Amino acid sequence: EAGVAQSPRYKIIEKRQSVAFWCNPISGHATLYWYQQILGQGPKLLIQFQNNGVVDDSQLPKDRFSAERLKGVDSTLKIQPAKLEDSAVYLCASSLDPSVYYEQYFGPGTRLTVT
Amino acid sequence: SQQGEEDPQALSIQEGENATMNCSYKTSINNLQWYRQNSGRGLVHLILIRSNEREKHSGRLRVTLDTSKKSSSLLITASRAADTASYFCATVLTGSSNTGKLIFGQGTTLQVKP
Numbered sequence: 351e352a353g354v355a356q357s358p359r360y361k362i363i364e365k366r367q368s369v370a371f372w373c374n375p376i377s378g379h380a381t382l383y384w385y386q387q388i389l390g391q392g393p394k395l396l397i398q399f400q401n402n403g404v405v406d407d408s409q410l411p412k413d414r415f416s417a418e419r420l421k422g423v424d425s426t427l428k429i430q431p432a433k434l435e436d437s438a439v440y441l442c443a444s445s446l447d448p449s450v451y452y453e454q455y456f457g458p459g460t461r462l463t464v465t
Numbered sequence: 466s467q468q469g470e471e472d473p474q475a476l477s478i479q480e481g482e483n484a485t486m487n488c489s490y491k492t493s494i495n496n497l498q499w500y501r502q503n504s505g506r507g508l509v510h511l512i513l514i515r516s517n518e519r520e521k522h523s524g525r526l527r528v529t530l531d532t533s534k535k536s537s538s539l540l541i542t543a544s545r546a547a548d549t550a551s552y553f554c555a556t557v558l559t560g561s562s563n564t565g566k567l568i569f570g571q572g573t574t575l576q577v578k579p
Contacts, residue, residue, distance in 0.1 A: 381565070392469075392553050392569030393508070405564050441508065448565025452496055452557055456508040 352376065354457035356442050362463045368430035371460045374423070375444030381405075383454065384417055384427050385441040393441055399425065400448075429462075437464045469554045469570030477576040484541045486573040488554030489534075495562040497530060499539050502572070503550035511539075511552075516559075544577045551575070 355374040363369050375382050380401050385393035396415065398405040401422040410417070414433070419425040429436055439461050443454040472487045488497070499511045512523045514530045514537065521528050527540040541548055551574050555567040 383567075390571075392555070392572050393567075394569070395566060398564060398566065400564075406566060443508075445565060449563045452498065452513055452565050453510045454565070454567060455510070458507045 354442055354444055354455055356440075356457035356460055358460055359458060360461050360463075362465065363432055365434055365464050366431040368428065369432055369462065370426055370428045371440050371442075371462075373425045373427070373442030373457060375425075375442070376455055379444035379446050379455070380422070381445045381448050382419055382425050383443040383445075384425070385443065387439045387441055387459070389438070396427070432462075432464045434464050437462055469556055469568065471552075471554060471570040471573045473573060474571070475574045475576075477578065478544060480544060480546055480577055480579050482544055484544050484548070484575055484577070486539045486552050486554075486575070488537045488539070488570055490537075490554075490556050490570075491535065493559040494532075495557045495559050497528075497537050498555045498557070498567070499526075499528060499537075500553045500555060500569075501550045502553065508553075541575075544575075546577050546579045549575060549577045 357372050382399045384396045387393040396410045397407040397417045399419040402419050417427045439459040441459045442457045445454045469488050469490045496515045498513045502508045512528050514521045514528050525542045530537045551572045553569050553572045555569045
C-alpha cells in the first residue's frame, strides 16, 4: 500500500515569510497527525485530526500556525509569519483507529530552514 | 513537554554485538512503543508493548516494560550496520488511550560499525 505522502521535502524561507506543507495520509486512515521535530529532539505533536475534526491542538502555536483537513483526507499545515525557531522537520503521520491500533505511520517529512 | 528520557544518548558498537537502550517515563501509560528513524526510511514503528505486558519479542528485537519503575528497554541482538539509526520510545498515556496521542523521548543514536 502507498505510504504517507508529504510535500515539499525541503523548503528554505526567510523569517517573516509564510510557508505551507501538504500531507496525504494512507487511504482509509481516519486520524492524521502533524509533528514538529527539532534537530536532536524527538517529534512533538502539533495537531491531531479525526476525520476533519480537531482532536488535540494544545501544542500548536496558534498565533502563527494553522492547519486544516478539509474533506477528512489530505491536510495542510501553514506557518505565517515564520520565525528562526521554526526551523525543523515537519512530520505527518496517520493511523487507522488510534483507540485500537496505536501504531502510527509517518511520512518522509518536510525539512524547513528559516534564515 | 517530553515524557520519556532515553539512555544512553549515543551508543557505538561493533557489528554482531547486542545493543541495549533504555527509556524512562513519568506518568501512567496505556502502552509504550519504539520507533526507528534514519535518513533512508524516515520514522518507522518497531514494536508496541502494553501496560499489562512485561516482555515482547519481534525478530531480533526484545522489549521489556517495568511499570513499577516506569521504564522500558529495547534490546537489539546480533546488530548489523543497517541498524544504524536513532531510536525513540513513545508513550500513550492512560488518559490518551482513546486518541492514541504519542509522547516521544529524546532518542538514542546507535552506530553499528562494520
